Amino acid sequence: MYQYDKYDQAMVDARVAEFRDQVRRRLDGSLSEDEFKHLRLKNGLYLQLHAYMLRVAIPYGTLSSRQMHMLAHIARTYDKGYGHFTTRQNIQYNWINLEQTPDILAELATVEMHAIQTSGNCIRNISSDHFAGAAADEIADPRPWAELLRQWSTFHPEFQLLPRKFKIAVIASATDRAAMRLHDIGIELVKNANGVLGAKFFVGGGMGRTPMIAPCIREFVPAEELISYAEACLRVYNRYGRRDNKYKARIKILVHEIGAEEYTRQVEEEFAHMKTLGLNPPVAELARISGYFADPGFEQGLSDEIDRSDPDFAVWVDQNTHPHKTPGYASVTISLKPTGGIPGDATADQIDLMADLAERFAFDELRVTHTQNIVLAHVRKADLYAIWQQLDAAGLATANLDLISDMIACPGLDYCSLANARSIPVAQKISQRFADTGRQRDLGELKLKISGCINACGHHHAGHIGILGVDKKGVENFQLLLGGSAAEDVSIAKIVGPGFDEDGVVNAVETVTNVYLDARQDGERFVDTYRRIGMEPFKEALYG
Amino acid sequence: MKILTGNDLKTGDVIWWAGDTRWSRHLADTVDAGTDAAAILAREEAARRVNVPYIVDGKLTDRGPMPLHIKERVRAFGPTVRPDLAINTSIPILKA
Numbered sequence: 001m002y003q004y005d006k007y008d009q010a011m012v013d014a015r016v017a018e019f020r021d022q023v024r025r026r027l028d029g030s031l032s033e034d035e036f037k038h039l040r041l042k043n044g045l046y047l048q049l050h051a052y053m054l055r056v057a058i059p060y061g062t063l064s065s066r067q068m069h070m071l072a073h074i075a076r077t078y079d080k081g082y083g084h085f086t087t088r089q090n091i092q093y094n095w096i097n098l099e100q101t102p103d104i105l106a107e108l109a110t111v112e113m114h115a116i117q118t119s120g121n122c123i124r125n126i127s128s129d130h131f132a133g134a135a136a137d138e139i140a141d142p143r144p145w146a147e148l149l150r151q152w153s154t155f156h157p158e159f160q161l162l163p164r165k166f167k168i169a170v171i172a173s174a175t176d177r178a179a180m181r182l183h184d185i186g187i188e189l190v191k192n193a194n195g196v197l198g199a200k201f202f203v204g205g206g207m208g209r210t211p212m213i214a215p216c217i218r219e220f221v222p223a224e225e226l227i228s229y230a231e232a233c234l235r236v237y238n239r240y241g242r243r244d245n246k247y248k249a250r251i252k253i254l255v256h257e258i259g260a261e262e263y264t265r266q267v268e269e270e271f272a273h274m275k276t277l278g279l280n281p282p283v284a285e286l287a288r289i290s291g292y293f294a295d296p297g298f299e300q301g302l303s304d305e306i307d308r309s310d311p312d313f314a315v316w317v318d319q320n321t322h323p324h325k326t327p328g329y330a331s332v333t334i335s336l337k338p339t340g341g342i343p344g345d346a347t348a349d350q351i352d353l354m355a356d357l358a359e360r361f362a363f364d365e366l367r368v369t370h371t372q373n374i375v376l377a378h379v380r381k382a383d384l385y386a387i388w389q390q391l392d393a394a395g396l397a398t399a400n401l402d403l404i405s406d407m408i409a410c411p412g413l414d415y416c417s418l419a420n421a422r423s424i425p426v427a428q429k430i431s432q433r434f435a436d437t438g439r440q441r442d443l444g445e446l447k448l449k450i451s452g453c454i455n456a457c458g459h460h461h462a463g464h465i466g467i468l469g470v471d472k473k474g475v476e477n478f479q480l481l482l483g484g485s486a487a488e489d490v491s492i493a494k495i496v497g498p499g500f501d502e503d504g505v506v507n508a509v510e511t512v513t514n515v516y517l518d519a520r521q522d523g524e525r526f527v528d529t530y531r532r533i534g535m536e537p538f539k540e541a542l543y544g
Numbered sequence: 545m546k547i548l549t550g551n552d553l554k555t556g557d558v559i560w561w562a563g564d565t566r567w568s569r570h571l572a573d574t575v576d577a578g579t580d581a582a583a584i585l586a587r588e589e590a591a592r593r594v595n596v597p598y599i600v601d602g603k604l605t606d607r608g609p610m611p612l613h614i615k616e617r618v619r620a621f622g623p624t625v626r627p628d629l630a631i632n633t634s635i636p637i638l639k640a
Contacts, residue, residue: 027554029592047596049619051556080629094623099554342625413615414623422618424625474613475638 001064001365002147002292004112012109015116019043020102044115045101049417052096055118060128060146061089061368068355068366070111076348078104085344087408087459089127089368090118094415121162123153127169129177130369133293134377136325140189140197142172144290152227159234163241164249179370179486181205181214182462184251185233197223203233204255207456211492212252217264228279232270296363302328306381313388316399330381334374334391335398339435340428343409344372353394361387371408403440404448405431408459412452419452421469421476426450429506443513446526462486464527466493467505478505482538483530497543508542515541545576545604547611548585550597558619567594571620571632572608610640
C-alpha cells in the first residue's frame with residue numbers, strides 16, 4: 001500500500017488546521033453559510049437531510065487494517081455507530097457534528113486519510129478494480145497509476161473549479177469491475193503489439209440525468225505519458241465545458257455536443273503542447289510509487305484444495321470468492337447486503353472485525369468495492385473457513401455476490417437532501433422477497449441497482465434491472481428499467497413503462513425475473529436474455 | 545399553515561420554529577408562522593439561531609402540525625429505515 005511521504009502528510013495536516021479555523025469562524029459568525037458552504041464541501045462535509053454528512057476518501061478503495069480501525073473509531077466516537085460504504089469506494093458518516101469535524105479530520109490524518117475533494121467541482125476520488133494486484137486476469141497492477149493520478153489531481157490548481165465534478169477510473173483487465181466507461185475519464189491499461197504498457201482512454205461517460213457511455217478517444221497512450229494526456233483531456237474540458245447550466249456541465253455533454261472526433265482533435269493538440277512542457281512524472285517517482293504495491297510475499301506451493309464439507313461454507317466459497325493470480329490464494333468479497341439490510345452499511349464492530357481479519361489473514365489490507373462491499377484481496381484458501389466462521393458470527397457471511405440481493409442502493413430519501421424517493425426500503429423488500437439463496441443462485445448473475453433520484457448515485461442506468469425513484473405529485477413512485485450494464489458489456493438501461501408504488505415495483509421485479517426464467521436459454525444471464533428477446537415480453541408481463 | 549424549519553448550526557439537527565426565539569427538534573412543538581413567515585425566518589437566521597432555514601407548507605392534523613411534502617415528513621421522522629434513530633416516530637410518512 002502507498003504510504004504518505006513528508007509532503008503528503010504536511011499537506012493533509014495543514015488542511016486540517018485550515019479547516020479548523022474555517023469552522024471556528026463559521027461558528028462565531030465571521031463566515032456566513034454561503035461563504036462557508038464551498039469550504040466545507042471541499043472537505044467532504046455536506047448538510048444532508050437530517051444532519052451533516054462527512055464523506056471520507058478511500059483512494060481507489062484501498063485501505064489498511066489500521067485505517068479501517070480508524071473508520072470504526074470515527075463511527076463509534078463521533079457518529080451513531082455505523083458508516084455507509086459508497087459507490088465511489090468511499091465511506092460516509094450520516095450524523096456528524098460540525099464542531100467535532102476538525103477533530104475527526106485530525107484523527108483521520110494520523111492514519112493518512114482525509115476528506116479532501118470528496119465533494120465540489122474538482123477531480124474526485126480515483127476509483128479502480130477492487131481486485132487490483134490480485135486478479136488472475138489483469139495485465140498490470142492499476143493501483144500505482146491510480147495513486148499517480150491521485151497525487152496529480154489532489155490540489156491541482158488548474159482543476160479546483162471545474163465546470164462540474166469529475167470522476168476517473170483506472171482498470172487493467174478486459175473484465176471491467178469498476179464501471180470504467182461510465183466515468184468522465186475511463187482508463188484501461190493495455191499492452192501494445194510490442195508488449196509495452198500504455199493506456200486506452202475513454203472520455204465522456206457518466207450516469208446522472210443524461211447517461212452516456214464514454215467513447216474511446218485514444219487506443220494507446222504510453223504509460224509514462226498518461227498524466228500528460230489526462231491533463232490535456234481536463235484542459236479542453238475546463239476551457240469549453242459549460243458553466244451556464246449545471247445540468248449540462250459534465251464533460252459528457254461537451255463531448256456529445258462538439259462530437260468525440262472534434263474533442264479528440266483538441267485534446268491531441270493540447271497533448272502535443274503538453275509534451276513540450278516536460279510534465280511527465282520522473283521515472284524515479286514512478287518507481288517509488290510502484291514499490292509500494294509490490295506483491296506482499298505470497299507463499300509458494302500452497303494447495304488449492306478447500307474442505308467443502310460444511311454446505312453453507314461451500315456455497316459462500318462458490319459465490320463470494322474470486323480467482324487469485326497465485327496458486328493457493330483467493331480474493332474474498334464480504335457482502336454488506338444481508339437479507340433485509342441496508343446496502344453498504346456496516347456497524348463499528350463489523351468494521352473492526354473486517355480490519356482484524358485483514359490483519360490476521362489478508363496481509364493487512366482491505367478494499368471497498370464500487371458495489372458497496374468489502375474485499376480481502378489476498379487470502380490463503382486454507383484460511384477461508386476460519387474467516388467465514390467469524391464473518392458468519394457477525395452477520396457478514398451472506399453468500400450473494402453478483403446475485404439479485406447484492407444490490408447497489410443510494411441512501412435515497414432516508415438520508416439525502418436531493419432524493420425524491422426512498423431507495424433503501426425497496427432494496428430491503430426485494431432482498432427479503434428473494435431471500436432464498438437457492439432461488440437467487442438459480443437466477444444467476446443479476447445486477448440490480450436503485451437510485452432515489454435522477455442523479456443516479458445508485459447507478460440505476462447500469463443495472464440489468466434498474467429502479468429509479470421519482471416524486472409523482474408528492475408521492476414516491478418507482479420506474480423500472482431493464483438492460484443496463486456497468487461491465488465490459490456496458491449498456492444503458494431503458495425504462496419499461498409507467499412506474500409503480502413501493503410494493504408494486506417489488507412485484508414488478510419478481511415478474512421480470514419470471515419472464516427471464518421462462519425464456520432463458522442455456523448459459524444466459526438475465527441481461528443476455530433481455531438482449532435476445534427485447535423489451536416486449538417483459539412489458540407484456542408487467543402491463544398486459 | 546406555514547412551518548419554519550432549518551438545521552442547528554453546531555449539530556446539524558433538524559429543527560422546527562416553536563414561536564418567538566425558540567426552536568425544537570420535535571415537530572409537535574412547531575407553530576404556524578403565518579404571513580410573517582419570511583420576516584421571522586430572516587430575523588432568526590440573522591440571530592444565528594438556525595442554519596439554512598426555509599418555509600414549508602403544512603397543515604394541522606389530529607397528530608399535530610404536519611408538513612405536506614414527504615421529504616419534510618422524513619426530515620421530521622428521521623431515517624425510516626432506522627426507526628431506532630427516529631426523532632418523531634408518530635409521523636405518518638406516506639400521507640400528511
